[in-house]
Amino acid sequence: MILTVTLNTALDLTYRVRSLRPDTSHRVTDVLERPGGKGVNVARVLAALGHEVTVTGLAGGATGDLVRAHLARTPRLTDALTPITGPTRRTIAVVSELSGDTTQLNEPGPQVSPSEWAAFLARYDELLPGASAVALCGSLPPGVPVGAYAGLVRAARTAGVPVLLDTSGEPLRRGVAARPDIIKPNADELAELTGSHDPLRATRDARRRGAHCVVASLGPRGLLADTPEGRWRATPPTLLHGNPTGAGDSAVAGLLSALTEQLPWPTRLSRAVALSAATVRAATAGEFDRGVYEEVLGRVVVTGEVSAA
Amino acid sequence: MILTVTLNTALDLTYRVRSLRPDTSHRVTDVLERPGGKGVNVARVLAALGHEVTVTGLAGGATGDLVRAHLARTPRLTDALTPITGPTRRTIAVVSELSGDTTQLNEPGPQVSPSEWAAFLARYDELLPGASAVALCGSLPPGVPVGAYAGLVRAARTAGVPVLLDTSGEPLRRGVAARPDIIKPNADELAELTGSHDPLRATRDARRRGAHCVVASLGPRGLLADTPEGRWRATPPTLLHGNPTGAGDSAVAGLLSALTEQLPWPTRLSRAVALSAATVRAATAGEFDRGVYEEVLGRVVVTGEVSAA
Numbered sequence: 060m061i062l063t064v065t066l067n068t069a070l071d072l073t074y075r076v077r078s079l080r081p082d083t084s085h086r087v088t089d090v091l092e093r094p095g096g097k098g099v100n101v102a103r104v105l106a107a108l109g110h111e112v113t114v115t116g117l118a119g120g121a122t123g124d125l126v127r128a129h130l131a132r133t134p135r136l137t138d139a140l141t142p143i144t145g146p147t148r149r150t151i152a153v154v155s156e157l158s159g160d161t162t163q164l165n166e167p168g169p170q171v172s173p174s175e176w177a178a179f180l181a182r183y184d185e186l187l188p189g190a191s192a193v194a195l196c197g198s199l200p201p202g203v204p205v206g207a208y209a210g211l212v213r214a215a216r217t218a219g220v221p222v223l224l225d226t227s228g229e230p231l232r233r234g235v236a237a238r239p240d241i242i243k244p245n246a247d248e249l250a251e252l253t254g255s256h257d258p259l260r261a262t263r264d265a266r267r268r269g270a271h272c273v274v275a276s277l278g279p280r281g282l283l284a285d286t287p288e289g290r291w292r293a294t295p296p297t298l299l300h301g302n303p304t305g306a307g308d309s310a311v312a313g314l315l316s317a318l319t320e321q322l323p324w325p326t327r328l329s330r331a332v333a334l335s336a337a338t339v340r341a342a343t344a345g346e347f348d349r350g351v352y353e354e355v356l357g358r359v360v361v362t363g364e365v366s367a368a
Numbered sequence: 369m370i371l372t373v374t375l376n377t378a379l380d381l382t383y384r385v386r387s388l389r390p391d392t393s394h395r396v397t398d399v400l401e402r403p404g405g406k407g408v409n410v411a412r413v414l415a416a417l418g419h420e421v422t423v424t425g426l427a428g429g430a431t432g433d434l435v436r437a438h439l440a441r442t443p444r445l446t447d448a449l450t451p452i453t454g455p456t457r458r459t460i461a462v463v464s465e466l467s468g469d470t471t472q473l474n475e476p477g478p479q480v481s482p483s484e485w486a487a488f489l490a491r492y493d494e495l496l497p498g499a500s501a502v503a504l505c506g507s508l509p510p511g512v513p514v515g516a517y518a519g520l521v522r523a524a525r526t527a528g529v530p531v532l533l534d535t536s537g538e539p540l541r542r543g544v545a546a547r548p549d550i551i552k553p554n555a556d557e558l559a560e561l562t563g564s565h566d567p568l569r570a571t572r573d574a575r576r577r578g579a580h581c582v583v584a585s586l587g588p589r590g591l592l593a594d595t596p597e598g599r600w601r602a603t604p605p606t607l608l609h610g611n612p613t614g615a616g617d618s619a620v621a622g623l624l625s626a627l628t629e630q631l632p633w634p635t636r637l638s639r640a641v642a643l644s645a646a647t648v649r650a651a652t653a654g655e656f657d658r659g660v661y662e663e664v665l666g667r668v669v670v671t672g673e674v675s676a677a
Contacts, residue, residue: 074473079390082469090475121430149381151460153473160391164383164462166399 060137061105061315062190062220064183064211065098065116067168067200068140069150070125073343078157088156091343094126095150097196097225097308104312104334104347106135110319113137115186117179117200119169120146139186141179145169145200152304161302168200176203183211187218191319194311195234196225208234215239221318224270225311227251235269241318243311245276258283274314274331276307279339281332281359286324291363293328295355301339309334309347329359369446370414370624371499371529373492373520374407374425376477376509377449379434379458382652387466397465400652403435404459406505406534406617413621413643413656415444419628422446424495426488426509428478429455448495450488454478454509461613470611477509485512492520496527500628503532503620504548508539517543524548530627533579534620536560544578550627552620554585567592583623583640585616588648590641590668595633600672602637604664610648618643618656638668 075089094103098116105112118126118140126147130138148166155162187193193215195208204210208230215222216238223241224234227248235242235252242265250256253264262273262285272286281294313331322330337352384398403412407425414421427435427449435456439447457475464471496502502524504517513519517539524531525547532550533543536557544551544561551574559565562573571582571594581595590603622640631639646661 074475076473079471081388081390081464081471082467084472085474087473087475121434125430151473155390158391162388162390163393164385164396164460165394166383166396 060111060113060189060191061102061319062113062115062186062193063098063102063105064193064195065096065114065140065197066171066179066203066207067096067198068099068116068118068123068126068147069095069165070122070147071095071150071152073152073154075154075156077155079153079155079160079162092125092129094129096126097311098194099126099130100305100308101194101196101225101312101315102136103133104309104338105316106133107347107349108312108316109135110316111135111137113139113186113190115139115141115179115182117141117143117169117171117175117203118147119143122149123147139182141175141182143169143171143175145171148200161304168198171200171202173202176207180210184214187215187220190218190220192221192223192315194223194225194315195239196308196311198226199230205229206233209237212237212239223311223315225307232268235265238269238271241272241274241314242270243274243276243307243314245307246278249273249275274310274328276310276335278303282310282328284324284328284363287366288324289363289365291325291328291361293325293332293359293361295332295336296358296360299336299339299351301341303339305346306335306338309338325361325363328361329356332359369420369422369499370411370628371422371424371495371502372407372411372414373502373504374405374423374449374506375480375488375512375516376405376507377408377425377427377432377435377456378404378474379431379456380404380461381458382461382463384463384465386464388462388464388469388471401434401438403438406620407503408435408439409614409617410503410505410621410624411445412442413618413647414625415442416656416658417621417625418444419625420444420446422448422495422499424448424450424488424491426450426452426478426480426484427456428452431458432456448491450484450491452478452480452484454480457509470613477507480509480511482511485516489519493523496524496529499527499529501530501532501624503534503624504543505534505617505620507535514538515542518546521546521548532620532624534616541577544574547578547580550581550583550623551579552583552585552616552623554616555587558582558584583619583637585619585644587612591619591637593633593637593672596675597633598672598674600634600637600670602634602641602668602670604641604645605667605669608645608648608660610650612648614655615644615647618647634670634672637670638665641668
């Protein structure tokens with residue numbers, strides 16, 4: 060099974076309104092509720108692709124119960140979240156019908172106690188030996204140490220489990236130093252980590268800081284990968300317009316899916332780009348359109364050079 | 369006990385953000401969660417004033433459970449809500465710190481089935497004989513017949529329990545025809561009911577349509593009452609600025625509180641105006657500031673004429 064870690068799970072709500080106008084009252088015409096947090100999103104895509112996946116991390120309160128109830132209904136997905144007292148945060152995406160704009164409201168994460176964090180670490184150590192790969196995704200809620208991901212990366216490496224890290228800021232900086240197998244920053248995260256806005260230079264620099272492989276997301280322009288096996292650029296066949304929510308999480312799912320099937324890097328990147336495109340084009344934020352995925356998969360252009368062994 | 373009916377209960381969330389800007393992402397700095405729906409708000413003010421109060425109506429889902437958990441922690445308040453399958457709606461008030469503006473997002477109410485509605489009616493009939501007064505408050509969720517309040521008014525009158533109706537639109541129009549003891553429309557609701565924007569003329573007309581007494585809210589300018597005993601105008605000592613959320617519900621609580629203590633109309637109106645003012649001035653939307661209440665109470669100006677018997 061593939062293990063995904065979501066320390067800051069979320070109940071993601073999407074509200075449809077006619078047009079969002081500050082200082083007025085709005086009737087929400089449609090409410091969509093789904094489990095969220097980046098690792099949860101990755102897990103749902105992996106499960107939809109046919110993988111057995113286990114979700115661990117932290118969840119609490121009535122919102123945490125709703126997240127877990129949604130997960131319980133997802134085939135091939137096992138809920139191994141550690142319960143906490145503080146309530147799982149809500150995120151609200153307000154979609155204006157007239158403009159198509161999305162306005163995001165993100166609650167702060169719950170306070171996590173030292174004993175809750177210790178309980179999670181024990182659970183993580185139990186789960187690692189059974190995992191073919193692990194993804195560490197998203198922000199840290201209050202109370203979780205800023206070096207949390209560095210410790211989780213080290214534990215995975217000790218257990219011999221390939222580990223992908225997808226976070227930002229100081230947790231990313233510290234996590235990279237613990238030498239994860241893959242990081243998947245977007246352009247902003249990569250620039251914040253390395254100080255460089257040149258993707259080629261920045262991916263190289265991120266590897267020098269400790270990441271074994273760097274897969275940088277260039278948004279609608281695809282992915283750039285720098286690895287010991289070679290460097291590649293994977294580009295979708297056309298610029299796809301739509302809602303980018305969850306596109307990065309789908310890319311992570313694509314990378315892990317192909318990694319656990321021991322496929323070569325160009326195939327991993329094609330799968331990641333096609334899943335991203337299929338997420339951008341899905342009717343519902345964070346879902347992916349299987350038709351688009353299958354149609355795009357064979358048309359992703361991967362160019363690059365294999366390293367001299 | 370005083371009975372309040374909330375057919376469309378709500379989980380009221382207040383989000384504080386720095387400044388709400390459409391099509392951007394916001395970190396919510398503070399989340400406040402409280403039980404809502406107009407009848408629930410009325411009940412909480414009545415309980416805070418020292419009255420025994422029973423809350424009935426409809427609640428369901430995880431959001432309904434949260435509403436009920438909050439109510440269970442309120443002294444002097446009994447939860448007699450009828451459970452339904454559909455989830456109680458959320459309302460979100462987004463307060464911008466920079467401007468002080470409030471942007472409201474209201475989810476639609478849950479679908480109510482005929483058997484759920486029948487179960488509520490049976491519960492209401494059981495509760496009525498023990499009530500010293502009943503307040504019917506707020507909107508109707510989908511599935512509840514538009515003439516619902518008219519039926520509830522008639523049942524209260526048959527049981528000899530004074531009944532106050534606080535709603536709008538067609539439910540108000542039909543409810544008024546069933547001859548409630550008191551209605552408490554605001555200026556817009558009164559104009560919609562009667563077609564007149566002149567408060568004096570409109571209150572008179574609303575009585576002609578069936579309401580025994582009409583207490584019209586004139587916002588920061590206080591209340592106008594037209595009753596068989598006389599006509600009065602109650603005005604706060606100063607124009608108070610603040611958040612008007614819940615001010616109307618506090619006025620209803622003031623009217624019911626004084627009515628069940630068999631106090632005369634001018635005292636009822638003073639209490640209603642002082643509670644409204646204390647709600648507008650409270651730090652938290654929908655709460656009331658007891659210091660402001662006590663300070664304003666003796667300074668409300670009531671002018672009017674007693675009817676010739």
